[in-house]
Amino acid sequence: MYLNDNKPTKSPIVTTAVLAASTLLLAACGGGGGSSSDSGNNGPTIQNEVVNINAAENTTRTVAITGDIKGDISIVRDSSAITLTVDPETNEATVTISEVERAGVDARYEFTTSSDLRYIITVSAENTSAATTVAQTATLTEATGGGDLVRDxxxxxxxxxxLEYLASQTTYGDKVAAISNNAGTVNIAASDLSTSITTLAQALADYNAGDITDTQLSQTLNATQANFDTLDAAAGDVIDDVLNTINQLVDINLPANIDQTYALEYVPEADRFSRYMNADFGTLESDGNFSFNGPYDFLNSVFTFANSSASK
Known part of the structure; x- marks a missing residue:
């Protein structure tokens, strides 16, 4: 005798109900190994068309568009210096970049066309008009002392x-002492300038980070001028002390109070400060190369920047 011989037989109706419930449960749980598709997959496939534009301020760029624009142009990232317009007749997108006040700005636009293309246009615009101000500021902030700026x-x-020593007009000890005193003189004169340069370095960092405009950077640079003039005058005094030697032993006619006639200035082509890279003394090339002319030819052998654009 088997134990299940005495088990009651299930009703066919109950069995059918259980099977039906099981089938519904499997369907709800995704059983059976079937896959579902998003209704969106039945539509057209949209392809991304990525366009990256890097340009200077006050310029325009055009992008050829395939198909007609559907809907509005989405401005993902905006900039007041950058605008984008689309001509429906020519199917061209025009990016216009106006004056950029900070180191750089960017913008991003997106739109879809009837050709099932999603255009993603990213524009990065650079401030080029402030290049000289930025370079001059950087050169000042890199100076480790007054001697760096008036090394000429x-x-x-x-x-x-x-030359005085070789002509027996001074002793070796006096020569060495004078050279040391000259370095000390310009470093003392540059003490206040050093404080201004610290402020200037922070302004340059803020500008590069996009926190201030080029106008604000220029104002900070101009604020250092008074202290810079003090250094300029001190360096002029150093030259005045040896002016007779320069004009007599070398036969170069430099003026007294040279800082008042030829001020220490930033030379963008050479990325350095000098009073001698002046048209009165010679020729400055666009690559920063300088050659002393005529009566000043001797200075070609004095200064490392002469006849060498690589020296700064």
């Missing part, structure tokens, strides 16, 4: 003192 004067004074 210190170099010329050192050569003059060496």
């Amino acid at each position: 004067d210190l170099r010329l004074a050192e050569v003059a003192l060496e």
